[in-house]
Each structure stands twice: as C-alpha cells, then as structure tokens.
Amino acid sequence: MPQMRPLDPAFPIDRQLAVDATNVVLVNLFTLDAADEDAFLKAWQDDAAIMKRQPGFISTQLHRAIGESPAYLNYAVWESTAAFRAAFMNPEFRAKLSAYPASAVASPHLFQKVAIPGVCVA
Secondary structure (H helix, E strand, C coil): EEECCCCCCCCCHHHHCCCCCCCCEEEEEEEEEEEHHHHHHHHHHHHHHHCCCCCCCEEEEEEECCCCCCEEEEEEEEEHHHHHHHHCCCCHHHHHHHHCCCCCCCEEEEECCCCCCCEECC
C-alpha cells in the first residue's frame, strides 16, 4: 500500500470523504523511487481498471513529471464524493493497494471547479 501524505494535513482525504458534494475531481500526487516506476505503473493500471467499473466514475488521466523526476499526478473525475467514497472503500480496490511499491507516497485530495468570469466555468 502506498504511504499516504495529505496535501492538506488539516483536512485529509478521510475528512473530505465525509463532505457531500457533486462533480468532484480527485487529484493524487504520487512520488516514488525511479527504480519502482514499472511496478507503480502496473499497480496504478490495475486499480484504475477497478475504479473505471464503479458507479459515478467519469474519467481519469495519469501524468508523469517531465525530466528525471519520478513523480506522477492522477486526475480523476467523479459524479460525487459519495460515488468516490464507495469506490475508495471497495474491498477489491483496497486489496490491490498492497501491489504499490514501498517507495510510493500518495497525496490524494478532492476538488470542485471554480467559476471565474471570463476565464473558466464551474
């Protein structure tokens, strides 16, 4: 299982999961040792396949940092925190977390779009 390091220690993912919201985006930053990239990618692919089958899942995209940094950013869109919470607690998903390399550190956080007039819509 990857180590968990919250982006905001004052409001970690377990507290975020208790907030009822719609149209949420999970942003998860992963850091790991370069030697573990292949194992990380396999583990992420397997757990993403599980998540894609869950009710309320919309989409996901994995990004790799440029250059020699073995950092990855996952961006996943969900219909609601309730849908993500159910998927996150799914026993099949939880069992796959042990496949992540020991060096992997995950920093998950949920977000919602913000409307900025003339720039972006919510």
